[in-house]
Amino acid sequence: MTDWWNLLARTAAVLGAFLVLPLLVGQTEHKAMAHMQSRVGPMYAGGFHGWAQLIADGVKFVQKEDVVPAAADAAVFRLAPAVALVPYLVVLAVIPLSPHVAAAWLDPSLFFALAVMSVGVVGSLMAGWASANKFSLLGGLRVAAQLLAYELPLVLCAVSAAMAAGSISLADIAAAWNPWWLLWQLPGMVVFFIAGLAELHRPPFDMPVADAEIIFGPYTEYTGIRFALFLLAEYAGIVVLAALTAVLFLGGWHGPWPDQLGWLWTLAKAGACAFVVIWVRVAFPRLREDQLQRLAWVWLVPVALLQLCVTTAGVLLT
Amino acid sequence: MRAFGSGLLTGLKVTLRAMTRRAVTAHYPDSLPELPPRSRGVIALMEENCTVCMLCARECPSWCIYIDSHKETAPAASPGGRERSHNMLDRFAIDFSLCMYCSICIEACPFDALYWTPEFEYSEYDIRDLVHEKDRLQEWMWTVPPPPAPDPSAEPPKEVVVAERAAAALRSDSQTAPPTPVSDSSVSDSPAGEERQ
Numbered sequence: 125m126t127d128w129w130n131l132l133a134r135t136a137a138v139l140g141a142f143l144v145l146p147l148l149v150g151q152t153e154h155k156a157m158a159h160m161q162s163r164v165g166p167m168y169a170g171g172f173h174g175w176a177q178l179i180a181d182g183v184k185f186v187q188k189e190d191v192v193p194a195a196a197d198a199a200v201f202r203l204a205p206a207v208a209l210v211p212y213l214v215v216l217a218v219i220p221l222s223p224h225v226a227a228a229w230l231d232p233s234l235f236f237a238l239a240v241m242s243v244g245v246v247g248s249l250m251a252g253w254a255s256a257n258k259f260s261l262l263g264g265l266r267v268a269a270q271l272l273a274y275e276l277p278l279v280l281c282a283v284s285a286a287m288a289a290g291s292i293s294l295a296d297i298a299a300a301w302n303p304w305w306l307l308w309q310l311p312g313m314v315v316f317f318i319a320g321l322a323e324l325h326r327p328p329f330d331m332p333v334a335d336a337e338i339i340f341g342p343y344t345e346y347t348g349i350r351f352a353l354f355l356l357a358e359y360a361g362i363v364v365l366a367a368l369t370a371v372l373f374l375g376g377w378h379g380p381w382p383d384q385l386g387w388l389w390t391l392a393k394a395g396a397c398a399f400v401v402i403w404v405r406v407a408f409p410r411l412r413e414d415q416l417q418r419l420a421w422v423w424l425v426p427v428a429l430l431q432l433c434v435t436t437a438g439v440l441l442t
Numbered sequence: 443m444r445a446f447g448s449g450l451l452t453g454l455k456v457t458l459r460a461m462t463r464r465a466v467t468a469h470y471p472d473s474l475p476e477l478p479p480r481s482r483g484v485i486a487l488m489e490e491n492c493t494v495c496m497l498c499a500r501e502c503p504s505w506c507i508y509i510d511s512h513k514e515t516a517p518a519a520s521p522g523g524r525e526r527s528h529n530m531l532d533r534f535a536i537d538f539s540l541c542m543y544c545s546i547c548i549e550a551c552p553f554d555a556l557y558w559t560p561e562f563e564y565s566e567y568d569i570r571d572l573v574h575e576k577d578r579l580q581e582w583m584w585t586v587p588p589p590p591a592p593d594p595s596a597e598p599p600k601e602v603v604v605a606e607r608a609a610a611a612l613r614s615d616s617q618t619a620p621p622t623p624v625s626d627s628s629v630s631d632s633p634a635g636e637e638r639q
Contacts, residue, residue, distance in 0.1 A: 160460050160461045
């Protein structure tokens with residue numbers, strides 16, 4: 125009986141984090157981006173500096189009509205937002221906040237996280253194909269191309285961290301971390317972060333949704349709550365990417381008083397990573413499709429391989 | 443040649459610096475903007491100054507000023523004198539849906555009956571309601587700000603020169619003769635009451 129209560133509590137905690145953290149990131153993006161552009165951002169919703177803006181947006185999305193195009197493959201079209209969203213929810217469960225705090229303990233959790241994260245992209249592909257819209261299809265194909273190009277460096281860098289720690293459990297990797305990793309694994313961290321950004325289609329890697337070229341890519345035909353789910357998936361993706369970067373390369377709970385404040389350190393590091401995601405979005409313009417592929421194959425993959433060699437040498441020599 | 447990535451770093455630096463500074467947003471409905479005194483917000487009418495000369499209505503490029511008037515005859519001031527007729531303003535309206543804020547009517551008015559005021563909150567739901575009659579235009583007179591002070595080394599305004607000359611003449615008169623009432627047409631330095639019939 126206690127097992128069931130335990131499971132229920134853990135599930136509720138993950139669901140809570142899944143509903144709160146992306147909104148927190150979204151609100152931070154609203155305000156940080158506004159101030160970076162010398163604006164003030166939302167000011168009215170909720171009274172104090174527009175804190176409830178995203179809740180208001182959600183209410184608006186729910187009220188909107190749910191339109192399925194006549195030519196669309198209705199079943200796939202309806203399913204796509206769920207396929208895009210659920211993987212991030214699942215990944216969130218295996219990310220440890222401290223040596224004792226995680227929703228689900230899994231030995232190959234890094235492997236699990238990377239495998240499940242890639243499934244999210246299938247949702248965008250389904251959306252692109254099922255919409256029966258040429259812009260959606262173009263966007264969907266761009267998503268596929270982007271996934272092919274950036275999954276490789278992402279996985280290679282994660283492997284580098286796993287090799288350095290000698291484990292594919294996220295908790296063990298974070299436990300094996302020491303400050304030297306910041307220097308030793310720096311190229312790996314940078315490549316992991318950039319590749320992660322590209323997998324989430326975040327600017328400057330948002331060619332799949334490039335609004336000046338293909339309207340909104342795979343999500344062109346979506347309205348209402350399904351569209352909101354895609355947006356939520358994007359922000360949940362930011363949370364997952366920031367948390368993975370924090371746990372793999374920034375040492376998770378390492379910091380003063382790791383036993384008491386460990387979870388706070390992990391959250392703070394993930395928050396800093398999420399801020400960088402927003403910052404990069406404001407600062408840099410969108411890459412062109414060919415520049416995107418070139419960046420991945422000419423720079424990121426070689427750097428990731430080099431990092432792998434360095435890690436191998438480091439592990440063998442020490 | 444610039445170092446690799448310096449452009450990327452500059453982009454990050456600029457955005458971060460902008461974030462630490464105060465936003466330039468004007469919080470309009472919450473706080474009213476401070477507009478300069480000569481802002482072309484809306485045209486106010488000082489009805490007392492208007493002589494129905496129709497110059498403004500004729501100069502207006504968009505024909506947005508409507509003026510109606512009738513003549514009244516005043517009895518002779520002295521026995522055996524001639525009766526004087528003058529214009530009475532019945533209607534003065536500006537159609538702000540046509541007005542293009544060119545300021546020509548204000549320049550054209552020889553009697554300082556028209557003024558700019560920075561007041562701008564007079565939008566309407568119906569375009570036909572943008573024709574504002576003289577009572578509304580008169581209300582806006584209260585929002586006309588005082589003119590900005592002239593530059594320290596600028597010539598004094600014409601009215602001041604005239605008034606000072608008159609005052610000097612009065613002073614030299616009072617040294618020789620007891621003060622006499624002077625007609626206010628030359629002394630007044632206010633826009634009102636000048637050169638009226």
